[in-house]
Amino acid sequence: MIAVNLHIRGGRLIDPANGIDADLDLYLKHGRVHAVGKRPDGFRIDKTINARGKIVCPGLIDLGVHLREPGEEHKGTICSETAAAAKGGITTLICMPNTDPVIDTPAVWELIRRRAKACSNARVLAIGALTRKLAGEQLAEMGALKQAGCVAVSNARKRMANTLVTRHALEYASTFDLPVILCSEDPHLKADGCVHEGGIATRLGLPGIPSAAETVAVARDLALTEHTHSRSHFHTLSTGRAIEMIRQARHGGAKLSADVAIHQLFLLDTDVDGFNADCHVDPPFRTQTDRDILRQAVANGDIEVICSDHQPHEEDAKTAPFPLTAPGISGLETLLPLCLKLVEEGVLDLSTAIARLTHGPAQALGLPLGRLDVGHSADICIFDPDSIWTLHPAELHSGGKNTPFGDWEFRGKVTQTLFEGRITWNSES
Amino acid sequence: MSNEQLQTDEQGRLRHFLSIEGFRREQLLQILDTAESFAMLPGRQVKKVPLLRGKIITNLFFENSTRTRTTFELAAKLLSADVINFNVDISATSKGETLLDTLRNIEAMHSDMFVVRHSASGAAHFIARHAAPGVSVINAGDGRHAHPTQAMLDMFTIRRHKGDFTPLRIAIVGDVQHSRVARSQIMALNTLGVTEVRVIAPRTLLPADVRTLGVHVFHDLERGLQDVDVVIMLRLQHERMENALLPSAHEYFQLYGLTAERLQYAKPDAIVMHPGPINRGVEITSEVADGPQSVILQQVSYGIAIRMAVMSMALGNSGGEQSS
Structure with a gap:
């Protein structure tokens, strides 16, 4: 059902890109924002959404989602995951290239694009592969990927053969002005590690991943970014030290941005105690000091993007001794609720929190999204900031029920999500 | 679930022995005292007792260790239990059978206790959490975690x-x-x-x-x-x-x-x-x-008494002295 002319009435509109935080109505037409504030003359209203007492903001953009299709449909499908996104107020998913086959040719991306269009729950954009098959050895056909519509390139968390290949990959990507999403990690220092190297790893006898596995690689990738003048985006940073290095490099004039996964702003290395596989994530949860620096960085803008690092898994993948479980959290449906918790805890104000989920990622990748100017796509998230609810993992729409936030109480619930002016989620229907 | 909750029942009695962590001093001393009742003078044979007659104990070893497995087996036999040795072929598990599948298969044989060795830290905890109620798990070494x-x-x-x-x-x-x-x-x-x-x-x-x-x-x-x-x-x-x-x-x-x-x-x-x-x-x-x-050699012979103590306590039949 397509409501051509929509009126979102009585809500508090927060559109950080335009510096708006005010009680303003929205008028949508043909899937686009037609007017903000006053009803245009002659605007015929087909449908009204009552947003009184609610927040109306741009639909969220999640940078770096693991969609699982093609190749791992038992973990999640494009339809299941985009439906989960809609429930979480997310209207744009920027998917990682590590599907099977990987997104290293336009054909694979075309398949995903068509499937996403058929489901039409959300916009799916692709991060293409940086190297062929993500093997880290030969460059992927980035020119073709760019032409096919990929918005960035990345080697996900797969290792690069050597620093020279990384250099060339960054240079080649910058030829096409393609942002490179870097998951900086030294594979040798990481080795077979599965938790933060520290007291808890020592006590549980779990192989550790030292902070240096991240900082060594971030230092190298920063140097290469400066050298190649590429547009680098550092994805899912976990250590305080890496944040400081990013800040310094940016003061030195490097073109770069960074994000952090929302779960890193809440959980700590000690949360894996008792071999809790739901807390097995990569990069691992680190120390309180790291978490505090990460929180500071999202508040002061050193980190301008918060993502879910969504990695759905089937139950079996988490049902094994800890080191043998798959890392990752099914995060789409807790991205906004956790961000609202940061607001509740006084880490961020509401407008900044929304910016980190909308304007921030759009800017990092140079996308004309995450804002509600007249003429822009009507991608909108409406949530009730006072609704209190408890997360029951079984009720997640995602194919993956793997979350460490089960039984957490949240304040703030998405009531409607609109993608291109269509309601893709409505908790009130 | 904390270690202690997993390892002991509501009355604080031993259910699983997975890690030292979570036990209080008195509980460790109780294990030593129970072992004392099984240990004879050095050099003499430990006497066979009928404490675990009718019980089935399965040695579930995902890592080779003839030495440790043998002392567990001997301890179980001296308690009159029946012992099954299940050496899990690592290559078979890597062909798709999960640890949980293996566990369910062996559970179908009605074991009262699993003695588990595995190369992954936390494996014994995992098995204890997923084992059928009433089945005890003894950790015989998991990764770098505990023995x-x-x-x-x-x-x-x-x-x-x-x-x-x-x-x-x-x-x-x-x-x-x-x-x-x-x-x-x-x-x-x-x-x-x-x-x-x-x-x-x-x-x-x-x-x-x-x-x-x-x-x-x-x-x-x-x-x-x-x-x-x-x-x-x-x-x-x-x-x-x-x-x-x-x-x-x-x-x-x-x-x-x-x-x-x-x-x-x-x-x-x-x-x-x-x-x-x-x-x-x-x-x-x-x-x-x-x-x-x-x-060093005394350690080996005391190992049998300790394993008898832990096995008998976990299966609710501690106190070798009274029965022997």
């Missing part, structure tokens, strides 16, 4: 020789980083209230923040051995040299090998222990391993 029965037989050996734990200084020498035995020993010694636990090793063989386990760190063997009552040597795996953790077995022996000369830095009545199997000439000389201060 609680080995630690308890070491405590038993120490108590036999030293009596009270509280005044003791103990040095653990060698590859603590990769040792589940060392972790369990450190936790047991601290729970039993010894004066000091030391670890002596180069930094590459010590885990991060090792002090948080409650140990003092020494890199010099002679200084670390001064005034200790017990010296525990750990086995050095040859792969440590391949992984660039050590330059050579030769240098390791030069710096950390226990010789009769170096042993003199410890107290004159200090005992020397080793969980076995020993590498003569790598971590210890034959002179020390076979010398008067060595209690």
Whole structure:
């Protein structure tokens, strides 16, 4: 059902890109924002959404989602995951290239694009592969990927053969002005590690991943970014030290941005105690000091993007001794609720929190999204900031029920999500 | 779920024995006392008792260890239990059968207890969480995490020789980083209230923040051995040299090998222990391993009593004394 002319009435509109935080109505037409504030003359209203007492903001953009299709449909499908996104107020998913086959040719991306269009729950954009098959050895056909519509390139968390290949990959990507999403990690220092190297790893006898596995690689990738003048985006940073290095490099004039996964702003290395596989994530949860620096960085803008690092898994993948479980959290449906918790805890104000989920990622990748100017796509998230609810993992729409936030109480619930002016989620229907 | 909740029932009785962590001093002493009732004078055969007649105990070993498996098997047989040895072919599990599948299959054979060894830390906890109600799990070594029965037989050996734990200084020498035995020993010694636990090793063989386990760190063997009552040597795996953790077995022996000369830095009545199997000439000389201060072979025989104690307690039939 397509409501051509929509009126979102009585809500508090927060559109950080335009510096708006005010009680303003929205008028949508043909899937686009037609007017903000006053009803245009002659605007015929087909449908009204009552947003009184609610927040109306741009639909969220999640940078770096693991969609699982093609190749791992038992973990999640494009339809299941985009439906989960809609429930979480997310209207744009920027998917990682590590599907099977990987997104290293336009054909694979075309398949995903068509499937996403058929489901039409959300916009799916692709991060293409940086190297062929993500093997880290030969460059992927980035020119073709760019032409096919990929918005960035990345080697996900797969290792690069050597620093020279990384250099060339960054240079080649910058030829096409393609942002490179870097998951900086030294594979040798990481080795077979599965938790933060520290007291808890020592006590549980779990192989550790030292902070240096991240900082060594971030230092190298920063140097290469400066050298190649590429547009680098550092994805899912976990250590305080890496944040400081990013800040310094940016003061030195490097073109770069960074994000952090929302779960890193809440959980700590000690949360894996008792071999809790739901807390097995990569990069691992680190120390309180790291978490505090990460929180500071999202508040002061050193980190301008918060993502879910969504990695759905089937139950079996988490049902094994800890080191043998798959890392990752099914995060789409807790991205906004956790961000609202940061607001509740006084880490961020509401407008900044929304910016980190909308304007921030759009800017990092140079996308004309995450804002509600007249003429822009009507991608909108409406949530009730006072609704209190408890997360029951079984009720997640995602194919993956793997979350460490089960039984957490949240304040703030998405009531409607609109993608291109269509309601893709409505908790009130 | 905390360790203690998983390992004991509502009355605080032993259900699973997965890790030393979570047990109080009195509970560890109870295990030692129960083992005492099974242990005969050194050199004499432990008597067979009918405590676990009709019970089925399955040795579920995902890692080869003839030695440990044999002592568990012997302990079970001396308690009159029936024993099934299930050596899981690692290649078979890598062909798709999950650990849970394996567990369900063996559970269908109605076992009362699993004795588990696995290369992944946390494997015994995992099996305990997923085992059918009423089935006990004994950890016979999981990854680098824990080997609680080995630690308890070491405590038993120490108590036999030293009596009270509280005044003791103990040095653990060698590859603590990769040792589940060392972790369990450190936790047991601290729970039993010894004066000091030391670890002596180069930094590459010590885990991060090792002090948080409650140990003092020494890199010099002679200084670390001064005034200790017990010296525990750990086995050095040859792969440590391949992984660039050590330059050579030769240098390791030069710096950390226990010789009769170096042993003199410890107290004159200090005992020397080793969980076995020993590498003569790598971590210890034959002179020390076979010398008067060595209690290495006693450790092995006490291992049977400890395993009898833990098995009988976990299956609700502790107290060998009354029944024998």
